[in-house]
Amino acid sequence: MVPFGGWEMPLSYPAGTLAEHRACRESAVVFDVSHLGTVRVTGPDAFAVLQRAFTNDLGRVEPGRAQYTHLLDPDDASVVDDIIVWWCDPETFDVMPNASNTDRVTRAIAEVAMESDGVLVDAGDVTSERAILAIQGPHARALLRSVDAEIASVGRFDVRQLSWKGITVTVAGTGYTGEDGVEIAVPSAHASELWNAILEAGVIPAGLGARDTLRLEAGLPLHGHELGEGITSLQAGLGWAVRFEKGPFRGAEALAAERDRGVTRRLVGLVTPGRRPPREGSAVLRDGVVVGEVTSGNYSPQLGHGIALAFVPPETAIGDEFVLDVRGTDLEARVVKTPFVS
Numbered sequence: 001m002v003p004f005g006g007w008e009m010p011l012s013y014p015a016g017t018l019a020e021h022r023a024c025r026e027s028a029v030v031f032d033v034s035h036l037g038t039v040r041v042t043g044p045d046a047f048a049v050l051q052r053a054f055t056n057d058l059g060r061v062e063p064g065r066a067q068y069t070h071l072l073d074p075d076d077a078s079v080v081d082d083i084i085v086w087w088c089d090p091e092t093f094d095v096m097p098n099a100s101n102t103d104r105v106t107r108a109i110a111e112v113a114m115e116s117d118g119v120l121v122d123a124g125d126v127t128s129e130r131a132i133l134a135i136q137g138p139h140a141r142a143l144l145r146s147v148d149a150e151i152a153s154v155g156r157f158d159v160r161q162l163s164w165k166g167i168t169v170t171v172a173g174t175g176y177t178g179e180d181g182v183e184i185a186v187p188s189a190h191a192s193e194l195w196n197a198i199l200e201a202g203v204i205p206a207g208l209g210a211r212d213t214l215r216l217e218a219g220l221p222l223h224g225h226e227l228g229e230g231i232t233s234l235q236a237g238l239g240w241a242v243r244f245e246k247g248p249f250r251g252a253e254a255l256a257a258e259r260d261r262g263v264t265r266r267l268v269g270l271v272t273p274g275r276r277p278p279r280e281g282s283a284v285l286r287d288g289v290v291v292g293e294v295t296s297g298n299y300s301p302q303l304g305h306g307i308a309l310a311f312v313p314p315e316t317a318i319g320d321e322f323v324l325d326v327r328g329t330d331l332e333a334r335v336v337k338t339p340f341v342s
Contacts, residue, residue: 023206027204042092213300269309272308290325296308302340
């Protein structure tokens with residue numbers, strides 16, 4: 001068990017991180033991701049408030065769908081948090097921040113609501129009321145059918161409220177591994193019962209170690225690494241989650257100014273030879289000059305060599321070569337398209 005965002009979380013279970021990683025790629029695993037926050041936003045003006053708070057356009061989806069989006073700092077457009085919004089019904093949204101950002105996201109939504117006189121909206125932190133179990137892998141749905149066929153049938157980025165053994169659960173076709181699967185929000189009192197039922201179906205438990213190597217292989221950003229203070233959506237290559245045309249939103253002016261002048265760095269994928277992994281914080285060099293920094297790096301169990309995400313000059317192209325300074329030792333690196341494993 002390790003501390004993570006104010007929680008104690010399992011780094012791995014007895015199978016070990018490598019076995020858990022491979023099980024997710026080849027069969028199915030279940031993660032306890034209850035450390036993710038849930039801010040429940042309700043009311044007739046909930047849609048309008050979230051449109052002004054976040055970067056993406058909820059008008060492109062509808063009730064019963066989920067959407068990836070960003071909350072920006074209004075001054076410099078840094079990504080305060082990247083978020084999944086579960087649109088549960090016309091006036092109910094479950095906003096899912098990262099572990100340590102729930103309070104910041106709740107405050108930001110409240111601030112946006114206060115700026116709009118007369119809106120009818122309520123935003124409350126309900127994180128302690130539920131647990132979230134993420135079942136991921138190519139066989140996730142097949143194994144889940146013995147637990148509940150309706151849960152197993154929830155499509156990618158769909159959101160449905162269902163009954164499991166008389167217990168109301170919210171299920172979304174979302175995840176953080178690059179694999180198919182679902183995430184289930186279940187009342188805390190019934191989390192152990194559902195967890196045990198999932199294990200009995202043949203799904204193995206997996207911890208934070210496998211979750212990180214899986215998301216890195218999938219080229220997915222981690223807040224505090226590829227997103228956070230001083231990092232914008234455009235620098236991270238996530239401009240597709242920004243919809244300027246929808247109207248004003250928090251941080252839009254600062255981000256539009258960066259868009260117009262051009263970014264000074266951008267996030268790319270790097271591969272390195274052999275088993276020695278690149279590491280977070282490693283300098284990226286070209287001709288002996290530091291031009292960037294690794295934000296996440298590790299050994300890829302699927303590929304059998306090192307992979308990394310790094311910020312580099314914006315003109316960098318696929319196939320470009322760099323040298324990484326990994327704790328005083330040079331490591332060759334080449335730019336590739338992400339995801340590393342699809």
